[in-house]
Amino acid sequence: MPDIRVKFCGLGRVEDVAAAVAAGAAYVGFVFFAKSPRHLSLDRAAELAAAVPPGLCKVALTVNADDAALDEITGAVPLDMLQLHGSESPERVAAVKARYGLPVMKAVGVATADDLPALEAYGRVADQLLVDAKPVPGADLPGGNGVAFDWRLIAGRRWPVPWMLAGGLTPENVAEAIRLTGARQVDVSSGVERARGVKDAALIRAFAEAAG
Numbered sequence: 001m002p003d004i005r006v007k008f009c010g011l012g013r014v015e016d017v018a019a020a021v022a023a024g025a026a027y028v029g030f031v032f033f034a035k036s037p038r039h040l041s042l043d044r045a046a047e048l049a050a051a052v053p054p055g056l057c058k059v060a061l062t063v064n065a066d067d068a069a070l071d072e073i074t075g076a077v078p079l080d081m082l083q084l085h086g087s088e089s090p091e092r093v094a095a096v097k098a099r100y101g102l103p104v105m106k107a108v109g110v111a112t113a114d115d116l117p118a119l120e121a122y123g124r125v126a127d128q129l130l131v132d133a134k135p136v137p138g139a140d141l142p143g144g145n146g147v148a149f150d151w152r153l154i155a156g157r158r159w160p161v162p163w164m165l166a167g168g169l170t171p172e173n174v175a176e177a178i179r180l181t182g183a184r185q186v187d188v189s190s191g192v193e194r195a196r197g198v199k200d201a202a203l204i205r206a207f208a209e210a211a212g
Contacts, residue, residue: 004178004211007164008204009061010038010189012197017051019201023208027057029083029189032065032073037197038189042076049077059083059105067099074100081105083130094125103127105164109134110149116157123159130187133167148173151180171206178211186211 008020009029020028030045031038040048049058057080060073064086073079082100084093085107097104106126108118111134123129133149148168165183170191178186192207194200 003184005164005185006208006211007057007059007185007187008189008192008199008207009059009187010036010193010197011048011199012038012040012044013199014048014051015201016199016204017048019199019204021053021056023205025056025208026185027059027081027187028052029059029061029187030077031061032069033061033063033085042072045073045077049079057081061085064088070096070100074102081127083107084126085130085132090121090125093122097125097127105130107132107166110153110167113153116153119157119159119163123161123163126161128161129159129163130166131163131183132187148177151177154181156182169207171203171210174207174211 005026007027007029008025010031011017011020011028017028030040030048033039052058059081060079061083079102081103082096083105084096093104093106104126105128106122107130108122109115109132115134119129131154133147164185164187165177165181166187169177169186169188174186188207192199192203
């Protein structure tokens with residue numbers, strides 16, 4: 001197994017899941033956010049989840065989802081983790097953990113050093129942190145925008161729970177991102193797409209190889 005754990009997010013087809021599995025993914029992410037080009041119906045997500053072999057973590061990405069929405073998702077799709085990618089408070093993170101009994105990963109957007117204290121706060125309640133680029137003003141999506149942040153901001157930093165680096169990662173830059181940040185886990189979505197929302201098996205393989 002490679003030392004770096006890779007999450008391929010926003011998968012939409014069975015062949016995408018197969019490509020991620022073949023590349024040695026540790027996590028696969030399914031998006032439940034209507035504004036995203038990677039949004040899945042519950043039926044499609046259940047079909048994709050069934051194609052994931054045991055031992056590979058199935059993650060549901062949601063954005064400010066209420067209990068009714070999370071009830072539907074968790075009731076229809078076999079999942080291993082919930083990813084909260086909106087403006088959920090630390091209290092909401094704790095409530096979701098308690099209600100669903102699943103590990104919770106909280107995404108935190110970073111643009112400047114002023115954004116770093118939030119990682120400490122969420123690190124006290126979440127099971128993992130996703131350190132992502134903060135969306136540019138006016139962006140429709142909280143993630144998956146292909147935008148990176150200054151990785152030097154988090155160089156050498158550690159938090160109370162495991163964390164994952166995201167935001168603008170590609171096969172071309174992921175090795176440098178890992179070197180600068182010390183990340184042991186990385187997340188990619190748009191960086192392995194040949195068109196918006198359409199994954200490319202060759203890019204998935206190249207990303208995993210570059211991440212090492």
